[in-house]
Amino acid sequence: MIEVSPGVVAFVRSDGGANAGLIRTADGVVVVDTTTCPPDMQEILDAAEVSASEARLVINTHYHSDHTWGNQLFDCPILAHRLCRDRMAAELAEDWTPEVIEESLAESEKTDPDWAREVREKLADLRITLPTEVFEDRRDLDIGGVEIEVFHFGAHTPGSAVVWLPQAKVLFAGDLIFEGRYPYLEDADVPALIAALKRLPEFGAQTIVPGHGALCGEPEIPALVDYLETTWALAAEHLAQGQGADEAVNDPRYPRYAEMFAEWLHEANIRVMYAQLAKKKESSL
Secondary structure, three states, rough: OEEEEOOEEEOOOOOOOOEEEEEEEOOEEEEEOOOOOHHHHHHHHHOOOOOHHHEEEEEEEOOOOHHHHHHHHOOOEEEEEEEHHHHHHHHHOOOOHHHHHHHHHHHHHHOHHHHHHHHHOOOOOHHHHHHOEEEEEEEEEEEEOOOEEEEEOOOOOOOOOOOOOOOEEEEEEEEEEOOOOOOOOOOOOOHHHHHHHHHHHHHOOOOEEEOOOEEEOOOHHHHHHHHHHHHHHHHHHHHHOOOOOOOOOOOOOOOOOOOOOOOOOOHHHHHHHHOOOOOOOHOOO
């Protein structure tokens, strides 16, 4: 729990989990993202000595479960981009059904039974709760004298948003930024993500709270952009040479990014980029 500015708290999950934020105002608190489950979110509230009833607004930066499954603790409005809410509603009928979640846990139990048991306990009373309010391009708020600006960026997911506090100069970047670990790109539009990252310095943030990893600032952004641009260019080179994805991933020239965490995403991200490039090539024919 780090107070990055008076009244602005970042909860940095050293286990690699999604970060969260809490903004104290004269009218109560605003919560940015709600982690993977109600028990984890409750631990954050307890650490801040805040009750869920004190929340005046929750903001979901995007639909992924590690940022939204703690929503059920809150009775206040929950704000997200329209595409975020739409995707969450679709997932309730697809990958977020109790049956699919149980199947996934049962599969995990074969390789890591202790982890699967812990997650099953945490999700025992889960009620996935959708955002109650949506916005399109941006939403400007004044809650208890604190200005809060929410911008749609897309890129990481179609409905991804960032939360900007102009008075404190703090940016909650959501999963546009992964600090100290490989980014997760399964739902990303990689060229749009590169463009979005290049726009972030326009805020002039003194502190950036990434979706995952340690607090950072503008100096950390170029390294992530370079990783994405270099990997994208090399994948495009292999596609142009007529090589398949299996050949493409074995090129030793691909940059390594923050190898200390989520190393499995090195190959996964190359495959994501290759597939996007192949689809783009096919659509242009």
